[in-house]
Amino acid sequence: MEKLRYERPIINKIKAGVPDKYGMQPKIPVKSEIDGIPVKEIVEKYGSPVFVISEKTLRETFQKANRAFQSRYPKVQFAWSYKTNYLDAVCRLYHDEGSWAEVVSGFEYDKALSNGVPGNKIIFNGPDKTDEDLKKAIENGSFIHVDHFDELYSLIRISQNTTPKAKVAIRVNMDTGIYPKWDRFGFNYENGEAWNAINRIMLAENLELVGLHTHIGTYMMTANAYAVAASKLAELAVRTNKKFNHSIKYIDMGGGFASKNTLKGAYLPGKDTCPSFDDYADAITSALINSEIAPDQLPTLFLETGRALIDDAGYLIGSVLANKRLSNARRAKILDIGVNILFTSFWYEHEVYPAQESSQQTEDTTLYGPLCMNIDVIRESIQFPTLKKGDLVVIPRVGAYNMTQWMQFITYRPNVVLIDQNKKMHLIRKQESLKVFKEQELVPEFLLNEKPLKA
Amino acid sequence: MKLKSNIAISENGFMFDPYTGDSYNLNNTGVEIIKHLKAGKTNEEILAELKQKYDVDDLSLEQNLYDFIAMLSHYDLLENA
Amino acid sequence: MEKEQLNIAVTGLNNTDNPGPGIPVIRGLRESDKIDPRIIGLAYENLEPGIYMKGLVDKTYQIPYPKIGSDIFLERIKYINDKEKLDVIIPNLDAELYTFIKAEKELSGLGIHTFLPTLEQFEERSKSNLYEFGQKYGIKVPFSKSVTSFLDIKNLVHEFDFPVLVKGKFYDAYLAYNLEQVIGYYNKLSSKWGLPVIVQEFIRGTEVNVVALGDGEGETIAAVPMRKQYITDKGKAWGGITIQDENLLKITRDLIRKTKWRGAMELEIIKTSGGQYYLIEINPRIPAWVYLAVAAGQNIPEALVLLALGRKLKPFNSYEVGKMFIRYSYDMIGDISQFEQLSMNGEL
Structure with a gap:
């Protein structure tokens, strides 16, 4: 007699007031392949865990964003936010799509140059720029976005001995009616500081004021705040023109567009509430077009959005290390994905999918990482099917920040693989090895005796 | 292991504990094990029955059965030995 | 028929x-x-x-x-x-x-x-946008400010007279008579509901409510005002009575005309002893006491269904004053x- 298909026995308590079966999804979605390549095959070749970047999704998302703005405004320029993901292959894809580079440190600046970005297509942001950084940026004709008065005076001093004129913009912070108000970067609009900075730049002989920049916050769920910000920058541009007869070449609206990930504490999932590129584009471009800036003098619109462009293109594949019951009988799983490589699990409720057909029965489960630390939790609570040790899981939407903010801890950071548009896999960052770390370390000579402990 | 008497289970997997008023939702395998327990079978007998009927390896089955019984005990559905 | x-x-x-x-x-x-x-x-x-x-x-x-x-x-x-x-x-x-x-x-x-409000209508009447909403449509709304830090609280003394209402992002409100109390409630509310905490000018008066239905083109199809007579410890009406108040109806019709409100709404309004009306909240749906309106002659659920089906309706032009509801449990x-x-x- 043929044996029946086995399913692990499950008992769930029905809680009054809490829907069980019918409060849950009808079928557990399975993510068995990425861009047509079986997840299993990726792991066989590159190990677990492994990050995967989809060229197809990356380009499609960029083109969608680009279209949203281009169709509404005459001059639009994207600049790839290096800090979001500065793997060279990723940056080069964006440069190939026409993006400039937006960097916030000397390291990122050099990385952009090394990726073949000309100096005059680099935007240099951030509060930390050394005198050497500034000198280099002036000489390369990069756009320097000034963050504070100390930097402005350094620039005035340095530019006296350099050519050409330094191309500068100021970063402006403001009240756009949202919380939290980001007032630690740039010059404040409401108290007149931004206007003072503009005046000082216009008086400096070797500085050319080319742009106005703002970056109102991160993960903005309301497009309207951008409309408020764009109007305020437009107002500064008009005032500058009136007083100095000088037109501002570009307005940089920064980034901060939300991705479809769900923030912890949010009631509705991010994919339902996240504004679309069209929503953001509509808010920003109508504010600029409806401003008092003369139509023939409309500045170029710069955008530095990072997260919303790259998040969907990144996946993290991992495997189940163990199933556990906690002391309160709660189901838990240990994955080989820790918070050190999935930093964003601190603020997102990441979706997690099994990579193979599984039982349709789910249990309220906690997903832990493999680190020997209590904070290593990927999901506090998720309705999840039972998987066996060694089964694979896929976490979508991890393209932003994880591959730059990750930490090496107790093991090596994993491989990163790019799947190109022809479904071919390319290793774009190698898993680290003991050699990599040994190379960085130096042992003082007196500790160099061969074997400190006898076998 | 012995299930508390008077615990009612339906074919559809709905189980009611009259001592506490709690209700539970079980899958087919779970229902089957409960029935075996009600019939007074030992863990070994249950393992043998299931092994014969289902396509499953010994160790997984053993691991799953003991986990299930631990849950019954957690929900206070077993007679104290 | x-x-x-x-x-x-x-x-x-x-x-x-x-x-x-x-x-x-x-x-x-x-x-x-x-x-x-x-x-x-x-x-x-x-x-x-x-x-x-x-x-x-x-x-x-x-x-x-x-x-x-x-x-x-x-x-x-x-x-x-x-x-x-x-x-x-x-x-x-x-x-x-x-x-x-x-x-x-x-x-x-x-x-x-x-038959629901548009997303724009839904968003612009939300608690944290209500003050701007009032300015836009010319309705008195108590002055309010979103507070996100202790620093903000110190500045309140320049903008408010005590007492003030301190409100949580989603629920709960307390009356504070001085800065120390504001700080206390701020801590309590922010730990429970997150930031921002909303500080609102306290308007002394009687709370009155209106259930209304807009056809989406500016016409008020139904509107019945009610005063709560008895409130439970959860702040819910246990009893209420329909009242005759032309000003309330005028405010309601005005609001629906200007916003072209689509669907049902409940207005929460404070009427001061000086005869001023302050809007304190708009709920973008039918309230739980709607059966009182039905009993008073305006079957709002029925009208809402017919509007949803695209029927043209004549506005209700009267309701019975002095109808009461008394809630009970069973x-x-x-x-x-x-x-x-x-x-x-x-x-x-």
Whole structure:
């Protein structure tokens, strides 16, 4: 007699007031392949865990964003936010799509140059720029976005001995009616500081004021705040023109567009509430077009959005290390994905999918990482099917920040693989090895005796 | 292991504990094990029955059965030995 | 006149001591002389009393919380629609409105009608935007400020006279008489509901409420004002009475005309002893006390259904003043077999 298909026995308590079966999804979605390549095959070749970047999704998302703005405004320029993901292959894809580079440190600046970005297509942001950084940026004709008065005076001093004129913009912070108000970067609009900075730049002989920049916050769920910000920058541009007869070449609206990930504490999932590129584009471009800036003098619109462009293109594949019951009988799983490589699990409720057909029965489960630390939790609570040790899981939407903010801890950071548009896999960052770390370390000579402990 | 008497289970997997008023939702395998327990079978007998009927390896089955019984005990559905 | 047979789905069957509007809405529909409804209850939780109220709800389906994501949520609605051929859905709970508003087109593609405010109307009347809303439409709203840090609190003394109302982002409000109390409530509210905390000018007076229905083109189809007579410790009305107040009706009609409000709404208004009216909140849906309006002569649930179906309606032009409602609780008897059926099959 043929044996029946086995399913692990499950008992769930029905809680009054809490829907069980019918409060849950009808079928557990399975993510068995990425861009047509079986997840299993990726792991066989590159190990677990492994990050995967989809060229197809990356380009499609960029083109969608680009279209949203281009169709509404005459001059639009994207600049790839290096800090979001500065793997060279990723940056080069964006440069190939026409993006400039937006960097916030000397390291990122050099990385952009090394990726073949000309100096005059680099935007240099951030509060930390050394005198050497500034000198280099002036000489390369990069756009320097000034963050504070100390930097402005350094620039005035340095530019006296350099050519050409330094191309500068100021970063402006403001009240756009949202919380939290980001007032630690740039010059404040409401108290007149931004206007003072503009005046000082216009008086400096070797500085050319080319742009106005703002970056109102991160993960903005309301497009309207951008409309408020764009109007305020437009107002500064008009005032500058009136007083100095000088037109501002570009307005940089920064980034901060939300991705479809769900923030912890949010009631509705991010994919339902996240504004679309069209929503953001509509808010920003109508504010600029409806401003008092003369139509023939409309500045170029710069955008530095990072997260919303790259998040969907990144996946993290991992495997189940163990199933556990906690002391309160709660189901838990240990994955080989820790918070050190999935930093964003601190603020997102990441979706997690099994990579193979599984039982349709789910249990309220906690997903832990493999680190020997209590904070290593990927999901506090998720309705999840039972998987066996060694089964694979896929976490979508991890393209932003994880591959730059990750930490090496107790093991090596994993491989990163790019799947190109022809479904071919390319290793774009190698898993680290003991050699990599040994190379960085130096042992003082007196500790160099061969074997400190006898076998 | 012995299930508390008077615990009612339906074919559809709905189980009611009259001592506490709690209700539970079980899958087919779970229902089957409960029935075996009600019939007074030992863990070994249950393992043998299931092994014969289902396509499953010994160790997984053993691991799953003991986990299930631990849950019954957690929900206070077993007679104290 | 023959009554029209319609399949109408209704949420908010949580007819507890903090009741949802579902059951009062159904009572309105049952008493209609134009509609002969088959009522499909949509329940989130398996002990919502409405599920077990035979004679009011013909059939109940459990639905997942919108939190699960609109795709899965709509999947369930489609399943129910396949079985029940829904003509209209009346969502009655705040937390689900966003999802239903966003899904309006998709639902209408399935032949399901709704009659809800636009997303823009829904957003601009929200608690944290209400002050701007008042300025835009020329309605007095107590001056308020969102507070996000202790620094902000110190600055309040320049902008407010004490006492002030300190309100949580979603719920709860306290009256504070000095800065120390504001700080105390700020800590309490921010730890419970997150930031921002809203500090609002305290308006002394009587709270009055209006339930109203706008046709989406500026016309007020129905409006009935009520004063709460007795309030529970949860701040809910236990008894209320319809009142005659032309000013309230004028404010309501004005607001609906200017905003072109679509659907039902409840206005919460404070009337001061000096005869000033301050808007303190707009709920973008039918309130739980709507049956009082039905009894006073304006069957708002019925009108909402007809508007959803695209009918042109003449506005109600009167209501009975002095009609009262007194809420009571009542122990129904159920059986574990009903609970089993609902829990295992998701329908009853």
